[in-house]
Amino acid sequence: xxxxxxxxxxxxxxxxxxxxxxxxxxxxxxxxxxxxxxxxxxxxxxxxxxxxxxxxxxxxxxxxxxxxxxxxxxxxxxxxxxxxxxxxxxxxxxxxxxxxxxxxxxxxxxxxxxxxxx
Amino acid sequence: xxxxxxxxxxxxxxxxxxxxxxxxxxxxxxxxxxxxxxxxxxxxxxxxxxxxxxxxxxxxxxxxxxxxxxxxxxxxxxxxxxxxxxxxxxxxxxxxxxx
Numbered sequence: 001x002x003x004x005x006x007x008x009x010x011x012x013x014x015x016x017x018x019x020x021x022x023x024x025x026x027x028x029x030x031x032x033x034x035x036x037x038x039x040x041x042x043x044x045x046x047x048x049x050x051x052x053x054x055x056x057x058x059x060x061x062x063x064x065x066x067x068x069x070x071x072x073x074x075x076x077x078x079x080x081x082x083x084x085x086x087x088x089x090x091x092x093x094x095x096x097x098x099x100x101x102x103x104x105x106x107x108x109x110x111x112x113x114x115x116x117x118x
Numbered sequence: 119x120x121x122x123x124x125x126x127x128x129x130x131x132x133x134x135x136x137x138x139x140x141x142x143x144x145x146x147x148x149x150x151x152x153x154x155x156x157x158x159x160x161x162x163x164x165x166x167x168x169x170x171x172x173x174x175x176x177x178x179x180x181x182x183x184x185x186x187x188x189x190x191x192x193x194x195x196x197x198x199x200x201x202x203x204x205x206x207x208x209x210x211x212x213x214x215x216x217x
Contacts, residue, residue: 001151001152001155001160001161001162001163002163002165003163003164003165006148006151006152006155006162006164009151010144010147010148010151013147013151014140014143014144014147016140017136017140017144021134021136022144024134025130025134025136025141025144025148026148028129028130028133028134029126029129029130029144029145029148030164030166030167032121032125032126032129033121033126033167034166034167034204034205034208036121037205037208037209037212038208038209038211038212039212039214040212040214041119041120041121042120042121043120043121043122044120044121044122045122045123045149046123047149047153048149048152048153049197050120051199053209053212075210076209076210076212076214077201077206077209077210078168078199078201078205078206078209079199080168080170080197080198080199082196082197085153086153086156086197087196087197089153089157090156090157090172090195090196090197091194091195091196093157093158093159093195094159094174094193094194094195095192095194097159098193
């Protein structure tokens with residue numbers, strides 16, 4: 001799902017808000033989140049997850065073309081930790097998929113056996 | 119202090135003039151739509167921010183850290199976040215204290 005499809009889905013569910021407003025709102029939310037992380041602030045969304053910064057210490061890297069070493073300074077990288085509700089829902093849906101697959105395979109095997117006997 | 123859904127709703131109210139109810143609903147729906155897509159097994163791409171990807175993990179042996187008892191960790195699907203280039207460079211510039 002891309003940002004545009006997210007906007008479509010939201011405006012379908014938010015009948016009273018104009019498409020343009022939903023589009024602006026999504027852009028604002030994303031901008032507000034990026035701005036928070038850029039200033040070192042965490043984001044905590046219950047049931048979804050949290051975003052924080054992880055620190056990467058300075059290291060000596062290499063220019064892959066020339067092999068020269070280059071000193072790289074320490075930096076922060078964004079990190080996302082999925083919340084419990086998100087983890088559980090994604091996993092339950094996956095477990096159901098696996099179960100359905102297994103059932104379909106057993107059924108296919110049985111059909112094949114019946115076919116071979118006939 | 120961490121950014122929350124209430125802060126985002128407040129921001130939409132101030133920036134876009136949505137009423138408080140609408141602002142709260144749109145923030146709520148925003149995260150619910152992303153969550154639903156991931157539950158359906160769909161990757162979510164927010165340009166300028168990053169991608170929420172899904173990875174499938176095979177079953178692997180695990181251990182109860184308390185008792186030392188061996189228990190398999192079942193096959194699962196997990197959500198990972200890959201920040202986009204724009205977000206990465208904005209965050210890289212943050213010179214604050216180590217978190």
